[in-house]
Amino acid sequence: xxxxxxxxxxxNCGAETVRWMGRCPQCGSWNTLEETVxxxxxxxxxxxxxxxxxKRPQKLSEVNLENHERMQLSMPEVDRPLGGGVVPGSVIxxxxxxxIGKSTLILQVCHAMAKAGxxxxxxxxxxxEAQIKMRAERLGAADDDLFVYSGGNLDAxxxxxxxxxPSMLVIDSIQTMYLSANESPMGSPAQIRDCTAVLVxxxxxxxxxxMIIGHVTKEGxxxxxxxxxxxxxxxxxxxxxxxxxFRVLRTVKNRFGSTNExxxxxxxxxxxxxxxxxxxxxxxxxxxxxxGTCVACVMEGTRPVLSEIQALVTKTAFPSPRRTASGFDYNxxxxxxxxxxxxxxYVFGNQDVYINIIGGLKLDETACDLPVxxxxxxxxxxxxxxxxxxxxxxxxxxGEVRSVPHLETRLRExxxxxxxxxxxxxxxxNMLDAAQxxxxxxxxxxxLREAINAIKIxx
Numbered sequence: 001x002x003x004x005x006x007x008x009x010x011x012n013c014g015a016e017t018v019r020w021m022g023r024c025p026q027c028g029s030w031n032t033l034e035e036t037v038x039x040x041x042x043x044x045x046x047x048x049x050x051x052x053x054x055k056r057p058q059k060l061s062e063v064n065l066e067n068h069e070r071m072q073l074s075m076p077e078v079d080r081p082l083g084g085g086v087v088p089g090s091v092i093x094x095x096x097x098x099x100i101g102k103s104t105l106i107l108q109v110c111h112a113m114a115k116a117g118x119x120x121x122x123x124x125x126x127x128x129e130a131q132i133k134m135r136a137e138r139l140g141a142a143d144d145d146l147f148v149y150s151g152g153n154l155d156a157x158x159x160x161x162x163x164x165x166p167s168m169l170v171i172d173s174i175q176t177m178y179l180s181a182n183e184s185p186m187g188s189p190a191q192i193r194d195c196t197a198v199l200v201x202x203x204x205x206x207x208x209x210x211m212i213i214g215h216v217t218k219e220g221x222x223x224x225x226x227x228x229x230x231x232x233x234x235x236x237x238x239x240x241x242x243x244x245x246f247r248v249l250r251t252v253k254n255r256f257g258s259t260n261e262x263x264x265x266x267x268x269x270x271x272x273x274x275x276x277x278x279x280x281x282x283x284x285x286x287x288x289x290x291x292g293t294c295v296a297c298v299m300e301g302t303r304p305v306l307s308e309i310q311a312l313v314t315k316t317a318f319p320s321p322r323r324t325a326s327g328f329d330y331n332x333x334x335x336x337x338x339x340x341x342x343x344x345x346y347v348f349g350n351q352d353v354y355i356n357i358i359g360g361l362k363l364d365e366t367a368c369d370l371p372v373x374x375x376x377x378x379x380x381x382x383x384x385x386x387x388x389x390x391x392x393x394x395x396x397x398x399g400e401v402r403s404v405p406h407l408e409t410r411l412r413e414x415x416x417x418x419x420x421x422x423x424x425x426x427x428x429x430n431m432l433d434a435a436q437x438x439x440x441x442x443x444x445x446x447x448l449r450e451a452i453n454a455i456k457i458x459x
Contacts, residue, residue: 083257096238111141118167125152125176244360261301279306292379295390296371304413311375327357343399369395
């Protein structure tokens, strides 16, 4: 006979304890431990089930891969982060803030799958069938091979999936699903964990690709136990500022490909449109002849992307100057300001400093150090950086400009967009052949002061 076991699970990190505590011992969050009742099968029943399953070890050389070819979506901005397409039998978890576009992008993926002649079952616990159809018609994704199911009973959804045998099953969202055998409330860590386990078993046994949409907490983490990310094969985050139209699909985990690739989209009235040339889009409308702007080139996976960095330095009206950074690390900005003061001799102690990355992007690569410094110095001196000049380099505490990886790839992107001058680390320049970049003048600098002098000379 089955026994019930009571335990307390943290809704933030998924840690389990046998008694209630005000503060989670794992993550330190307050009042996040929730009581759950877990049914434990007797040992003899568990053993019998494992024997009856009939699974036997197989030689690796005898494993059949005929039905495991990737299913390409003809959506490069999704296929690339996936590693070349959807792997049959894989479980993909999609996370993101509410309203960021997760359901919209998933429905477009379903449309691409249906266009390729593969059936899709879309199960939603948040919308009715009529609401899903209205959204699909708006996106132009109403296909005959797309089946919809409204409801949160996962037992019924799994039963329909086993009957219909679709190529892909979509769960929107995992927080609205429940199992009848689990007495925990819908959205609780126990329900989310058990529902995900059932979906993983379905994907592996029936060779169905399963896509799960998950909500995130206010800290930006996927809601539910942390073990959720370890159970699935791929974890995606759809990022972006809802006040901007740009969205970035970032890979956090991928068992079948690289985690360095991203997809970029533009949110429009007809859904998320793929951005094939992000550099050109990010630089549209760039002000000309205005101080405080500089172009950086960051590597998003294997793709170079040009982005505009803006800085505004103005005399403060307060005893303590303000420091604000949007899209750039706040502590890194303080570090670069200290280097500018100590090593380059520019005083920011009585100046408010504001940094903004255009397009709502978040730049966390150290290759952005030099363009950020040039943008701040340009605003302080009221000296515009030449329009077709970009900067690439990491800045050390000694004021030195250090080398960065993939410089050749970055320079080719700058050359393609039409830049004529690039300020780069001198050490990197010694390992490059300038003749490979006709029309692009390479200025090698060893220290930050040299880079600021370079924009003065170019001006």
